[in-house]
Amino acid sequence: MPVTVGSKRVLLHSPEKGWTVEPAVLHIDGTQIKSIKTYPNAEQITATSHWFGDDLVTPGFVDSHTHLALNFMRGGIAAQQLSGNLVEDLFFKMEEKITAADVSAFTRMGAYECLLSGTTYVWDHYYHADAVADSMVQVGLTGTVAATLQDLSGPGKEDWEAGLTFTQALNGSAYHKQLGIDAALGPHATDTVSEDLWRKLIDLSEKLNLPIHCHVAQSPEEFQRSQAQYGCTPVDFLRRVGALDCSSDKLLVHMIYASQKDFSYCQTDSVRLVACPHSQMIFHFPAAFSDWWRADLNWSVGTDCAASNDSLRVQAEMRTMATWPMNSLGLSPEYNEFRRSASAIQAQGMSALRQSILREPLMNPTEQTLLNVLFLGNAKRKTTHPRVTGLSGGSFANLLVWNWDDPVFWPGQSPLHSLIYADIQPALKGIMTLGKWRGLVGDVRRSVVNSSEYKAARREATERLNQLLDRVGLK
Ligand SMILES: [Zn+2]
Incomplete structure (x- = not known):
């Protein structure tokens, strides 16, 4: 049965606008997103089967x-x-x-x-x-x-x-x-x-x-x-x-x-x-x-x-990559020289070097590029899989719901930035893959870890690891 997922904040992607956060409703049929409707104003959205209000909805x-x-x-x-x-x-x-x-x-x-x-x-x-x-x-x-x-x-x-x-x-x-x-x-x-x-x-x-x-x-x-x-x-x-x-x-x-x-x-x-x-x-x-x-x-x-x-x-890997450019400064011969014989002139030189790295456009991937990598797996935006295209028609119904009230997003002016640079994990409240919620929305981690399927999987993995260690002679 088709379901709809809507929120005031849905992370969308289009060739014209790039990545944007807008009020939208996703229409999901089976394992795929069938279509998406955006609204200039969230008040215009009527009934949806899963309405998340202020929460942020993103692809996985x-x-x-x-x-x-x-x-x-x-x-x-x-x-x-x-x-x-x-x-x-x-x-x-x-x-x-x-x-x-x-x-x-x-x-x-x-x-x-x-x-x-x-x-x-x-x-x-x-x-x-x-x-x-x-x-x-x-x-x-x-x-x-x-x-x-x-x-x-x-x-x-x-x-x-x-x-x-x-x-x-x-x-x-x-x-x-x-x-x-x-x-x-x-x-x-x-x-x-x-x-x-x-x-x-x-x-x-x-x-x-x-x-x-x-x-x-x-x-x-x-x-x-x-x-x-x-x-x-x-x-x-x-x-x-x-x-x-x-x-x-x-x-x-x-x-x-x-x-x-x-x-x-x-x-x-x-x-x-x-x-x-x-x-x-x-x-x-x-x-x-x-x-x-x-x-x-x-x-x-x-x-x-x-x-x-x-x-x-x-x-977390993306967070590291996003802050990578300045690593080259810490490893530069100029900084080595500064440490060897620190002076005010050399400190000024380091500052100039930092500015020159910041001015090199290719050395500083944009937010849009980083989001391409995180959500499409491809910096150059051309998707590598026809059904991994973000929240858009024809894509797998794979999505995440983030608790907008969590302090990691406050004061809420730059959700795109937060998705890249913040440790947003504690705010994850819902996971859907192939059109199915995995665990309970609002209690996702606890509900999965307490499920009988997970407990059985963990038990079997532990038993098999012990047997493997036995076979290798490490027990
Ligand atoms: Zn490997």
Whole structure:
């Protein structure tokens, strides 16, 4: 049965006006928004089935790179810093022993965590992707699922053919499409996938119009292996093999060991560089985001995973990115010089440098660009999915309701700014995906965490983690 959701403050997007907050009513039919009607004055709105008055209604957030199941290693990276080579000794060991049922149980927990932070659409990448897709359906999270494909090394080395078969089956599955799950090709990285397999995947992506979602230039080892094997950088390898020129969308995640020349190969909107700032600060160090912006590249944000980030809140990643430009000042040679021999003249020079960064338009993404990233997963506004287009006709009925009375929005003059820069999480009061409320509106977190479905999911995940630790010999 069609429902209507209305408020005095609905976050809308149009090519003419960009992102605006206006009185509006959404007409929802099944899993999709059918149409939207705006009003110059909220008093003109008559009966709606769900009226939220002053509250802010927005689309859900898009997380452009995650591994939902990896929460089973939460805190693991921090432990690595204490004990040396935990990645090889523990991570790979555990991932080699992990079963589809384990991935299913851990993904459910990750999907709940995502949803409760306001993320309604994810780009996931993991082994046993069939289990990932099914768990997302069970929790009500929508997204694009990539089976991790690797034929040279890594825990999925023996399973890439099954992963590829599943990717094609998922792409043709009307059942999953209807439930908001689509497929992407998921080559793991440039050093774990052979040139032959890369070529095969690029051909397939062209033929089936499937996005390519991969890690690129994420470690010095990957960089060194690329130099040794191909005599070029990982990004240049992707260019030579034809990945950057193919017509499908490409999500290149991390891009830490990428040069300015590499960035010049990425100047097409179908290439999206994905920033995961908090994860990168823990597993390695942050990529040169300022260079991405200076080169005017398309980009988006992801959380990566709880193993390296400890959080799946993509809006927190956005907050970090939005305040990023001034980091370059703190790391500049000028500031280094100031610390070495502080003087009033140098302090003045730092102030001038700050002003010059503020005046560089590309170095300071606008609010509109940041909202594109947060709600569409794409800085350049062209949506990457026909049904993830914000609150508009034809889009998934994925939306969030925010308590306007919460102090995080007060005095209420700049809701767009608050959505980017404030810690708005405490004000989240309603979550809808695919036209269904998840938990109770007004009591969303408590009602989900107290539900029998969540309790059963948590119990199963705990049991399976204990059994996995047993199998690996860690209990
Ligand atoms: Zn990742």
